[in-house]
Amino acid sequence: MTYQLIPPVNRKPDALGDGPVIPQSVKGKYRTLKWRLLVLCLTIYYVLPFLRWTRGDGQPDQAILFDLANVRFYLFWIEARAQELYYLTGLLVLATIILVLLNALAGRVWCGFLCPQTIWTDLFLLVERKLEGDRRQQLLALKQPLTLRRLIRRGVKHVLWLVIATATGGALVLYFADAPTLLAELATGDAPMIAYGMLASLTFTTYAMAGFAREKVCTFMCPWPRLQGAIWDPEALTVTYRKHRGEQRMSAKKAELARGHGLPAGDCVDCNACVVVCPIGIDIREGPSIACINCGLCVDACDTTMARVHRPRGLIDFETWTNIERESKGDRRTPARLLRPKIIVIGLVGLVLLAAMSLHLSNRATLSLLVIHDRNPVAVALSTGEVRNAYELRITNATTEEARFNLTASGNARLQISSPGLGETDAAGLPVVVPADALRKLRVIVTGHPDLAGDITFRLVREADGKETAATDRFHLP
Ligand code: SF4
Numbered sequence: 001m002t003y004q005l006i007p008p009v010n011r012k013p014d015a016l017g018d019g020p021v022i023p024q025s026v027k028g029k030y031r032t033l034k035w036r037l038l039v040l041c042l043t044i045y046y047v048l049p050f051l052r053w054t055r056g057d058g059q060p061d062q063a064i065l066f067d068l069a070n071v072r073f074y075l076f077w078i079e080a081r082a083q084e085l086y087y088l089t090g091l092l093v094l095a096t097i098i099l100v101l102l103n104a105l106a107g108r109v110w111c112g113f114l115c116p117q118t119i120w121t122d123l124f125l126l127v128e129r130k131l132e133g134d135r136r137q138q139l140l141a142l143k144q145p146l147t148l149r150r151l152i153r154r155g156v157k158h159v160l161w162l163v164i165a166t167a168t169g170g171a172l173v174l175y176f177a178d179a180p181t182l183l184a185e186l187a188t189g190d191a192p193m194i195a196y197g198m199l200a201s202l203t204f205t206t207y208a209m210a211g212f213a214r215e216k217v218c219t220f221m222c223p224w225p226r227l228q229g230a231i232w233d234p235e236a237l238t239v240t241y242r243k244h245r246g247e248q249r250m251s252a253k254k255a256e257l258a259r260g261h262g263l264p265a266g267d268c269v270d271c272n273a274c275v276v277v278c279p280i281g282i283d284i285r286e287g288p289s290i291a292c293i294n295c296g297l298c299v300d301a302c303d304t305t306m307a308r309v310h311r312p313r314g315l316i317d318f319e320t321w322t323n324i325e326r327e328s329k330g331d332r333r334t335p336a337r338l339l340r341p342k343i344i345v346i347g348l349v350g351l352v353l354l355a356a357m358s359l360h361l362s363n364r365a366t367l368s369l370l371v372i373h374d375r376n377p378v379a380v381a382l383s384t385g386e387v388r389n390a391y392e393l394r395i396t397n398a399t400t401e402e403a404r405f406n407l408t409a410s411g412n413a414r415l416q417i418s419s420p421g422l423g424e425t426d427a428a429g430l431p432v433v434v435p436a437d438a439l440r441k442l443r444v445i446v447t448g449h450p451d452l453a454g455d456i457t458f459r460l461v462r463e464a465d466g467k468e469t470a471a472t473d474r475f476h477l478p
């Protein structure tokens with residue numbers, strides 16, 4: 001028995017031509033788990049933009065905020081500026097590692113239980129079934145002329161779909177501005193045009209993806225199925241049909257008779273329940289499919305059938321391919337190994353990345369100083385016997401507050417700042433103010449005894465917390 005992933009097929013289900021698959025509703029433990037996770041995910045999604053996080057005066061107090069206007073990303077205590085968007089890249093890489101880890105544990109389980117596309121498609125299907133009936137009624141209705149009653153129900157369905165699309169996909173807009181304020185502004189019509197534009201485009205894409213594209217998103221638009229084919233793991237718990245147990249298919253009655261005569265009979269009664277509940281339109285009995293999102297609904301459907309015909313559950317189940325092969329050879333199955341070297345390595349890679357990002361974040365510089373010596377003239381001899389050198393100092397204040405510094409130089413040097421708008425000042429230590437999130441360039445003239453020749457170190461000390469940064473250059477003689 002060899003493993004072969006069936007590539008996705010552009011299925012034309014039932015009487016619907018190119019329309020989406022109409023899956024039948026199903027009850028069971030995986031369906032219940034999916035509903036619970038749906039509620040949990042949506043709760044987190046709605047609560048997060050309203051969570052507050054104190055950051056100080058003049059700073060946004062939203063825990064998670066993508067401040068596009070100021071090109072800043074806030075994630076609780078993390079605050080990434082435009083030039084630090086690599087943190088966002090790091091988070092995306094971390095998310096990919098988590099996906100790969102989930103894949104090694106249980107295939108496309110993310111797709112089947114947690115992906116937003118799955119979540120809002122489930123809600124759309126719920127509304128569709130409430131208004132137009134389950135799969136059987138919908139297929140029957142397709143063959144009948146359109147009545148006014150059905151037309152109204154269809155219209156209500158699309159209105160409710162749009163409401164769900166606004167409340168799910170559209171609500172993403174709350175992460176891009178102060179959520180309570182934006183919500184009030186959206187309700188009163190006072191929100192900026194860009195907010196309405198974003199809301200409309202997110203709502204429309206959600207409506208189209210969940211209402212019309214549905215399984216085609218998971219099969220053809222998302223890159224994950226192709227990746228899944230490449231990183232497939234025979235030890236991962238994947239939804240699989242126990243062919244060795246299910247075949248030869250026959251009715252429950254025939255199977256009972258056959259068994260009564262000591263003849264072999266498969267457990268599959270060919271009820272087709274596993275096929276009609278599949279939101280992707282797969283017949284898992286044909287073999288593992290790249291398009292399968294591991295949602296477990298066919299497991300629920302088959303378990304119900306097995307209970308009805310008094311056969312053990314698990315003809316279709318979350319099982320490792322290793323065990324399927326063992327069972328088909330008549331060997332005993334072994335418990336799934338969740339802690340395998342691959343899982344440990346992927347987990348460690350994720351932890352190392354997380355630790356590296358945290359370390360970098362906690363040690364990142366919020367203050368920097370760069371010194372550039374004037375090239376021409378390098379040094380000027382004064383009539384007093386002293387020497388003068390000039391430098392450009394570039395001070396970066398990467399905090400969100402204006403910062404006040406004291407600037408000094410090593411040795412017995414006198415500093416003179418000559419910058420537009422600053423006037424000239426002459427002292428051993430100079431006060432410097434740098435606005436929030438800004439780079440300030442200062443022209444600094446250093447005058448001192450020729451003994452100063454050699455290295456000269458400029459020191460900036462922040463008044464608020466005494467934090468110091470230094471940079472060294474040369475003090476030249478003429
Ligand atoms: S084959 Fe089963 S697990 Fe896979 S997508 Fe269809 S219903 Fe879900």
Ligand code: SF4
Nearest residue numbers: 268269271272274302
């Ligand atoms: S639900 Fe189970 S018994 Fe029915 S067709 Fe599918 S595999 Fe066979």
